[in-house]
Amino acid sequence: MATLYLIDGHAQFFRAYHAIRPGMRSPVTDEPTHMTFGFMGMLLKLLRQDRPEYLAVVIDAAGDRGTFRSQIYPEYKANRKPAPEDLHQQVERCVALLKQMSVPVLAVAEVEADDTIATVVRRMRREQPDLEIKIVSRDKDLGQLVDERTHLFDPQSDKTLGVEELFDSKGVRPDQVVDMLALMGDPVDNVPGVRGIGIKTAAKLITEFGSLDALLANLDKVKGKTGEAIAAQRDILPLSKSLVVLKDDVVVDFTLESARVDPGRADAVALLDAIHQLGFNRIAQELRGWLGAHAPKVGSGGGGGGVTSAPAAPVVRAAPAEDFGLFNPPPEDVFTAPALDGLAMQASARGDYRTLRTVAEVDAFVASARQACAPKSAGVPGALLAFDTETTSLNPVSTHLCGISLAFEPGKAVYIPIRSPEPETHLDEAAVLARVGPLLTDATIRKTAHNAKFDIIALRAAGVRVAGLAGDSMVASYVVDATRSTHKMDALSEAILEHRCIPITDLIGTGRHQRRFDEAPLAIAGPYAAEDSDVALRLAIALEAQVDAMGLGELYRTTEVPLVEVLAELEWNGIKVDPDELERQRRGLEVRIGALRARIEQSAPRPFNIDSPKQLAEILFNGPDDSPSGLGLKVVKRTKTGASTDVEVLEKLTLDPTVQTLLPAQILEYRQLTKLVGTYLVALREAIDAKTGRIHASFHQTVTATGRLSSSDPNLQNIPIRSDVGRAIRRAFVAAPGHVLLSLDYSQIELRVLAHLSQDPSLIAAFEAGTDIHRAVAAEVYGAALSDVTDEQRSAAKMVNFGIVYGITAWGLARRLGAGTSNERARQIIDDYKRRFAGIDAFLQRCVQEAHEHGFVATILGRRRPVPQILSRNGAERALGERIAINTVVQGSAADLIKCAMLRIYRELPTRVPSARMLLQIHDELVFEVPACDRVALEAAVREAMEGAMQLRVPLVVSSSYGSNWAED
Template sequence: MSKQPRQRTLIGFDDEIAECPDGDAATVPDEQPAQASAPSADETVYVVDAYALIFQVFHALPEMTGPAGQPVGAVHGFIRDMVDLLEKKSPDYLLCAFDLPGDTFRDERYAEYKADRSEMPEDLQPQIPNIRRVLEAMGIPCLECPGYEADDVLATVARKAEHEGMQCYVVTSDKDCRQLITDRVKIYNIRKDSIFDASALMEVWGVRPDQVVDFQSLVGDKVDNVPGVPLIGPKIAAELLQKYDTLDRVLEHAEEVSGKKRRENLMNGRESAMLSRDLVRLVDDVPVAIDWNEGRVAEIDQSAVQSLCQEFGFRRLAERLAGLTTQAEPATAQAEYRTVATLAELDELVQQLSQQSQISIDTETTSTRPRSAEIVGYSFAWQEGDACYIPVRAPEGDPQLDPATVRDALRPVLENPDIQKVGQNLKYDMVVLRSAGIALRGIAFDTMVADYLIVPGERNHSLDDLAARYLDHTTIKISELIGTGKKQKRMDQVPVAQVTPYAAEDAEVPLRLAGILQGRLQDEGLTDLYRGLEMPLIEVLAEMEFNGIKVDVARLGELGQRFGERIASLEQEIHELAGGRFNIDSPKQLSKVLFE
């Protein structure tokens, strides 16, 4: 399903913090931990920047209150993130790093450090102890250390994990942690479900991990009040470090730097740069107790967790937490997914489809944009555990059928309103098929739309998330087939043998979900809304997307001419003020005019 990749400060918080499994540096337990197997090189550690995630979910999600009227939105969002990590990443170890109230050594070093950070929102303060209560019930240690920030704790865990030969993923959006990147330590973005490593760092900042501290020392950080060196932005900092390698050498060669103002700032900014380096460099040996036995993922205390979920009103999350006790076998191990590779097989399939009262459908395409996407293949399912894929575009030498032949053969089935159609994000398929000359009729159930009605507060409604949430099933990820970034392929460039299980699953899983979600809609009293408004709206929106909107070309031309004249007038004024002509669109020439 090319249409939707499966997948998405702290001042003044409450001093009364619930205890967590391993305590802090001041309360190291006297008892020796139970014996457990030592960490091994093939194991993974996920260490979470707790407050970074808490603030993200607090500000991103709508307000949510529990049965007693207490705010619980941040609790729900954060714990849901922890469940996502456990379900999707299956870490061997999972730990959380917290900040403690009070000053750190950085505040003592520089009084203005993070001085502009606002206090914690009033509705968030009482949620912190509750988050820690759930973490304790889940057996996830909370690490913290007086006088240090959570980032320092993250650094300490990362280095210890690396020393033990494990792979460590630091779950944070804090750019300071990029200095921790090594072959065994990477940054995990839970929102994008993406890994940030040394190659990504070079692409974004143009520096190596060992240059991150020097890079930040030059650039500074307005949010944290790290001064840096004036007029040294990310691009210039990267160029300087590429040429001179380190901050010390940059400062030693400051007189050689081009640009009068920039050169002066570097020559006069040594003290500021050195201060900034002290502020941004993370401490990776803080005195915090790290017990791998405590951090190892194990069975959670279901009694305590379910009691807390009841207290906070987390019915759906309680079900997901209950599912963490056992690991279900992937459905793909039991399912039969096959490729329809000959005309005889196509004819047989069409006969079977024509006899069904309900089928699940999905299309694989070359683009996420339905109006320009070309169909790569069709997938169908009409009973659980059985699905097929018809390739019509594929690498040379792979099995594939003529697109027009397949389209014409399937049209009677797809346009038959008496055969009910089930799927995930059917609006996309409707537009794609309409572009190919097929009017999809008989739309009966869309799993994505149903889930949005059932849990509107959920961040993701992708097939990956629905399968994990309702079926305890891990789906094949589209990134496993087409890759990511600059090396990403089109679906028609992927071997059919790899596409078939992915595409067939895209049809079979919605079929399995449909019955569950229909029951949930009934339980929530949402069936009438779903069938009376949401489902008919799919066809209306698909029609709008296919037809597009009408524009007044003459009026747009008139506006374009008017804006063009205004731009020309402004350019002339700028050149007069600058004392000569230059390319305003050139950052290099513009900076020279402004600063030199």
């Protein structure tokens, strides 16, 4: 059956624009070409793989502000970002290329592409009932057009969405899509919808009631907040619905025949001319293949004397050596998403998975793995070996192995059980590790795993020291896109390999009746476990290709992958914590809390739950006549659901002489103490490992958007230090007998990074002079001598110094400088600052510009963060994008720096101070445990590594402290 592909042009243009590394330019005309390159790559892949009979591209006509939607609702798409200049230029180029290929480009004035698509679909349904239609788009609005023969199609993943898939993913039929969209709204297009209802709730309600009308008729059956929200906002729903319903009676000039894919109708000479002009040699080759017999003869010169070969010398830009390529991405001709053909195809079928049950089988597999994975000869690596462990618990330090799975060939994997419900059928731990261990500890065999840190620790607990880690698909995914909501294997497998993994819940169940992995029958546990290493292997292959295509191979291989072992070491080491000290402090605070509760009850007009911000707000801000009644104080600040009762508010009330009640001050103290007890004193004691007497917190490498690490279970990166009661908690973190804790931290790391990146002479000079940086900046800004700087001036300068790397605003600074500082005054301080430190201002602007031009910013090591907010038409959102752009470059570069230091320390310690252990990283600080006698040597070694981690334009300064516990430090 014939198929018509309708490409949603701008969706694909936009996607290519962001998927492909910017910086590509035509060697002939110097015009930007990266989007054109990406779009043509997509188009050719479609032509090659799907061989459509009919193809058309649909785009919005220029000046689409006059659509019927903006007439009925002026806010429609008011959030839309203006397209970047170089996008527009390339769209025109793509349209020209399409015409040369004789692909129709449908654009109807004042009509959105979606409506044009809807019109074509409806017309074809009437005229050509048997025609298959694939709409190349992922826009959920188009779901309403889906029927038995009309699908949405995503060429990047080859994923097709039809009636069934729509039902599977959302539970709705195509005719219900409009109702669902109306209910949930669309912040991107500014379709209102009901606030508080997202896609999940909307889909559920529409499924349940069948339609929006039925829902509204039975609104009394919808309980709680959801029902109230709909009732309150029901008037907006007809408008929302009219915005999302596609118009299918547009006047559009289209015949199926005009869309016939026919290389014979292409203007082959002009087409290849243009492609060569753009410098796309590979695409030219593919186009020749598509044109087949219609391709012009090589060397014919294109008739009109165009450029068909040997383009002019590429534009090469000079980059100063110290510029680390920050704003100078090399103009490489690469895809960020290299072809995954083959990999994706194998995915749908279950692989060749075996469960090994005898010594002989294990021996045979190990031999074949060694054969395949051992280096072929000097410099020629063998195959990659993916490994994965199954364990009895999720805490790797105290867990037991259930088995190990291994894979070295995509689609094939084995599971070697160690603990299972069928112990008689398999080998014991010693027998397995004696055979598999040598593969894992052999540094010449390159290994990969998904979240290798976990497996490295679990294996170390079993006595196996993994060596030769060459990759980690979770880390690769993070390097490709740090802002992904998750880098879990099953999610990546679906997104990248088009493969749905066996859910772990199939094996161990869910909720409180969960079983352990070793209790699951091998018949299902085996394939599940084998799949893990197979998928890890295939993800590593696919993602590392993306890493390389993005030019991030060095960051990945020399920083992030080696860091996995360092973090495994940190977690393995843990930090010793004294439970008695925690308990003593807890008892002490509980007494104070008890007394406070009593005083709070006396201060309050009636009983209430002190822990409930909502009830507290009622007590403070309701009037005596309201119900529930309250003290009638003036609301200071609002949250999105009511009056705020946060510190700022309570402090203001405490200082307000007209406020008589002691309640705010008492609540402040109560909150401080209960926070310490609940979040730290109790939780930390519970986190102490019974066997080691230490806390083995997790350090995560793939969580933050900026490149920082994060810590959890428990979080050891937010142990109190600012208040005295809080800092006391650090007394419970202790060194082993005869040892000390040594802590070293970078002084002013982010400001120094800023000085380096901006190369601002004044800031550099201030750091080189080694004076108090806040005082120096104050002297500069206020034009005073260093010795004349007042405390107030220094404090303001400090505030600005911190604020500047967050993307400070006058409003924010004024608020922080305290009452009596006007926005105008704050503005003036910032302006003075930017004038005195013009290099910084220029740098901040470069960050924002970088985000605009490329859609992402990059750190010193080239780490990227997409900043989609920068293109928002919404002012607040765009301002957020600007702050993110600035902060990410500075914070992320500082994170790069300390990661380099950690690697160097990790490598040097075994020879320089083998008795020392690295325990914690707190963003700019490292904590070690070392025998007291080796403290001096360790301090020297670490200081040297930290200060020499990178050569910056300013000196790096490290300060240190030590003691038998973390507080004496």
